[in-house]
Amino acid sequence: MYYTLLIKKKYNFSGGIKCLSINTELDNYIINYIPYPKEFFVHVKYNTLKKNMLRVKINQKVLCGEPLTFGDCLSVPIHAPTSGLIKNIEFNSNCFGINKENIKITIISDYLDQWIRLKKINNYKLYSPQSLIKIIYRSGVVGLGGAYFSSSKKLMLSINKVHTLVVNAVESDPYITADYCLMNNYLNEIFIGCEIISWISKVKNIFIVIQEDKIKLISQIKLLIQNKPLFKICIFKKKYPAGSSKIIIQSLTGKDIPYGQHSIDIGYLIFNIATVYAIKRAVINGEPLIQRIVSLYNDKNHLSKNFLIRIGTPINFFLNYLKIKNNLDYMIYIGGVFMNNILIDLNYSISKDINCVLIRKYEKKTKKPINYSCINCGYCVQVCPVNLLPQKLYLHSKYNHHEKAKSSYIMDCIECKICEKVCPSNIPLVKYFKREKIIQNEIDTEIKRKKMFFNHFQQREARILNQKTIVHENKNDFNNTNLMKFSVLEKTSKKEFVNKQEIEKNIRKEILRSSIERAKLKK
Amino acid sequence: MNLPYIYNHYSVKNIMFFVLIASIPAILTECYFFGVVVLIQILLFIIFSLLFEIIILKIRGKNIKNNILDNSSIVTAVLLGLSVPATLTWWMIMFSSFFAIVVAKHLYGGLGQNIFNPAMVGYAVLLISFPLYMSACYKENTKLFSLDDVTISINKIFFQTSKSDVFIDNDPDIFTKATPLNDFKNKSRASYNTSLENISLKNKKIIIFSSWNYINISFLLGGFFLLYKKIICWRIPFSFLFSLFIFSTINYFFSTNLIVCPLFHFFSGGTMICAFFISTDPVTTSYSNIGKIIFGLIIGFLVYIIRNYSDYPDGIAFSVLFGNMIVPLIDDFLKTSGYGHKKI
Ligand code: SF4
Ligand code: SF4
Numbered sequence: 030m031y032y033t034l035l036i037k038k039k040y041n042f043s044g045g046i047k048c049l050s051i052n053t054e055l056d057n058y059i060i061n062y063i064p065y066p067k068e069f070f071v072h073v074k075y076n077t078l079k080k081n082m083l084r085v086k087i088n089q090k091v092l093c094g095e096p097l098t099f100g101d102c103l104s105v106p107i108h109a110p111t112s113g114l115i116k117n118i119e120f121n122s123n124c125f126g127i128n129k130e131n132i133k134i135t136i137i138s139d140y141l142d143q144w145i146r147l148k149k150i151n152n153y154k155l156y157s158p159q160s161l162i163k164i165i166y167r168s169g170v171v172g173l174g175g176a177y178f179s180s181s182k183k184l185m186l187s188i189n190k191v192h193t194l195v196v197n198a199v200e201s202d203p204y205i206t207a208d209y210c211l212m213n214n215y216l217n218e219i220f221i222g223c224e225i226i227s228w229i230s231k232v233k234n235i236f237i238v239i240q241e242d243k244i245k246l247i248s249q250i251k252l253l254i255q256n257k258p259l260f261k262i263c264i265f266k267k268k269y270p271a272g273s274s275k276i277i278i279q280s281l282t283g284k285d286i287p288y289g290q291h292s293i294d295i296g297y298l299i300f301n302i303a304t305v306y307a308i309k310r311a312v313i314n315g316e317p318l319i320q321r322i323v324s325l326y327n328d329k330n331h332l333s334k335n336f337l338i339r340i341g342t343p344i345n346f347f348l349n350y351l352k353i354k355n356n357l358d359y360m361i362y363i364g365g366v367f368m369n370n371i372l373i374d375l376n377y378s379i380s381k382d383i384n385c386v387l388i389r390k391y392e393k394k395t396k397k398p399i400n401y402s403c404i405n406c407g408y409c410v411q412v413c414p415v416n417l418l419p420q421k422l423y424l425h426s427k428y429n430h431h432e433k434a435k436s437s438y439i440m441d442c443i444e445c446k447i448c449e450k451v452c453p454s455n456i457p458l459v460k461y462f463k464r465e466k467i468i469q470n471e472i473d474t475e476i477k478r479k480k481m482f483f484n485h486f487q488q489r490e491a492r493i494l495n496q497k498t499i500v501h502e503n504k505n506d507f508n509n510t511n512l513m514k515f516s517v518l519e520k521t522s523k524k525e526f527v528n529k530q531e532i533e534k535n536i537r538k539e540i541l542r543s544s545i546e547r548a549k550l551k552k
Numbered sequence: 553m554n555l556p557y558i559y560n561h562y563s564v565k566n567i568m569f570f571v572l573i574a575s576i577p578a579i580l581t582e583c584y585f586f587g588v589v590v591l592i593q594i595l596l597f598i599i600f601s602l603l604f605e606i607i608i609l610k611i612r613g614k615n616i617k618n619n620i621l622d623n624s625s626i627v628t629a630v631l632l633g634l635s636v637p638a639t640l641t642w643w644m645i646m647f648s649s650f651f652a653i654v655v656a657k658h659l660y661g662g663l664g665q666n667i668f669n670p671a672m673v674g675y676a677v678l679l680i681s682f683p684l685y686m687s688a689c690y691k692e693n694t695k696l697f698s699l700d701d702v703t704i705s706i707n708k709i710f711f712q713t714s715k716s717d718v719f720i721d722n723d724p725d726i727f728t729k730a731t732p733l734n735d736f737k738n739k740s741r742a743s744y745n746t747s748l749e750n751i752s753l754k755n756k757k758i759i760i761f762s763s764w765n766y767i768n769i770s771f772l773l774g775g776f777f778l779l780y781k782k783i784i785c786w787r788i789p790f791s792f793l794f795s796l797f798i799f800s801t802i803n804y805f806f807s808t809n810l811i812v813c814p815l816f817h818f819f820s821g822g823t824m825i826c827a828f829f830i831s832t833d834p835v836t837t838s839y840s841n842i843g844k845i846i847f848g849l850i851i852g853f854l855v856y857i858i859r860n861y862s863d864y865p866d867g868i869a870f871s872v873l874f875g876n877m878i879v880p881l882i883d884d885f886l887k888t889s890g891y892g893h894k895k896i
Contacts, residue, residue: 407839415891438890
């Protein structure tokens, strides 16, 4: 306990906000299990999923851990969470975009939970990194911190490129305790996971980043890594937001990740603690990723619990089990207190990137918060962790100054929502930013499209020119370059114009002369 | 959505309310030195400001209740009442609050859109229109909070009866000017040293100096309260005081006789009220951190220039207004490098 109080250096970043601490004891966090529901809904959402990538048909029996889809270079396979019968496969395109296809696979559980045969590996050092990455890929491990980026691809990119592995145990939201809970229970396995990753991508140091309030865990880790020179523990200040990879790099090194690059490009490989655990399970136990730890945060009494949940469990069942009876009275949010994205469909299931379910009692708002106009106070500027000017962005996006918004780097915003929370005028800033970002993306694609078409046009012109030169090769008197320059038409029209002018002049002269003559005659 | 989880979450209403609380010590000190007249004056300012606010909101067709409740017009009125000398009649107060609320605030588009600080616009209008009243004097208050005091001050404000003590300049029994700065301005050029030799005047001067010292210190206390509550940011007050200090120090060492010493600048006139209450008004200052520092430096420099080289004794109002004019420019040209771009 006193061990940790001696630590001098705490890593910090500029901006951000302090939060009140949770009043319940951190030691109470253990993993709770819930029984399996009757029906699992597995959502497969990838951008470019083709229908022939499905591996199963309706009315087919599946075993627990059986892959349901083939993966490709972008997506990893998804596995059946339990044994049972496939009842239905639905296709529906998402409302967000046409090319985002959503597949919903319904599995009826037979409560037997029969596993496929798992291939265990005892000594992973006998395998080459490539084959280990293949195993990780086949187990369907993705970034469990919310990024949904395929871990195998990340590892593949990182080979011989990184020098440091950063294990991210920093909760992105102050009230999620899923990562803490995982560390509390499976610390040894996480260490093995770290070693596997270091074996694969040959890193020289492993940093475990953790927030300062988890004192017990820190001392535990310190004891464990005492005679392992590879490991190092880094303690972060308790602040929101600290979980984003951009901000972790900034706090650790004081430098930013250059624009358009990833942390791998500057030598840091960042993995969430849950991902590390999943990698260990995938390699050593041969288990595919079918379960994860989800925090339940109840707003009412600051109760926070963690559950080990099979992916695909409907949230409805989850709530019923917790005896939250009247679902209509509650608002369910996905993500933490800050990121609260409201969930409309209660039949939506736990997917790989959900790490928190927030339950709030629905209250009819008696007092609407008054929205004043921006009073220019600059609180938002002081808290922004990525050094933006939210007030400026707000003005630009409100009045549709897209160019200016872009030059104020609106695309860098990580949508952490602190600026919105500290704003004294209750302006929904992030709403504006999101809209502006969509518009910016559209503008970008438009520009790209224009460029592409212009390229095509130029190529076509060149092609036609080539053909013409071939055709008119022998006729020297025909100057075909003139044709291509669009100047022929222009020249002819100009000539005509000049001719017309001259004719008109002549006519006018004629009239003048005749009038003068007439005047003379009168005299 | 209001969250109970965050430290220091304020709404506009709360911010304005805290500013009001922070100005309480200053109000009390001014009352102590100048009598109940200050209190009555502030009350009148508040009444007129709210009246104008309601009228203009009605004309503009806005929700009256919400806009009144944000307390901003009360803050403007209190600051205005604290910064003017306590010799105004009621119609001047009306005139000043009309300019502050209607012209400076609502004709520009209401709270958040105004370019100029409303309180300072009201002050500047008075300063230009009635320069004599604005630099007038008042007696040392002896009958504090007695009935006599109240009647005198009511007479003064509503009927302007006690005219005699306003315009006399050379009577030795009366403090000659509103602020010692003014006094210094009048006497220094020719005979600062000789006038100091006059012992009776010197004593008076010490009293008046100390009274303004106390008022400034009470503003300082209020300012520290605001800083502690994180309502205002330290950047503007400190850059303002810093630049004022630096410039006046440099000047002081070149000509010790003609120029007052820098500490005198700090604790006289409206330095502290400007530093902590007026220049930190969120609406009319730059919102970015560097912009705030630049703004403070500009105001400090202007105050120094006006105090030392112009005919106005206390340059707070004009320098703040001029700084407000520059703010949109600062805001437009300042950019931060976002995350991971080249540092500017
Ligand atoms: S939401 Fe965007 S602009 Fe606002 S504080 Fe976060 S990163 Fe900055
Ligand atoms: S916090 Fe809100 S009111 Fe203050 S500058 Fe930012 S957007 Fe404007």
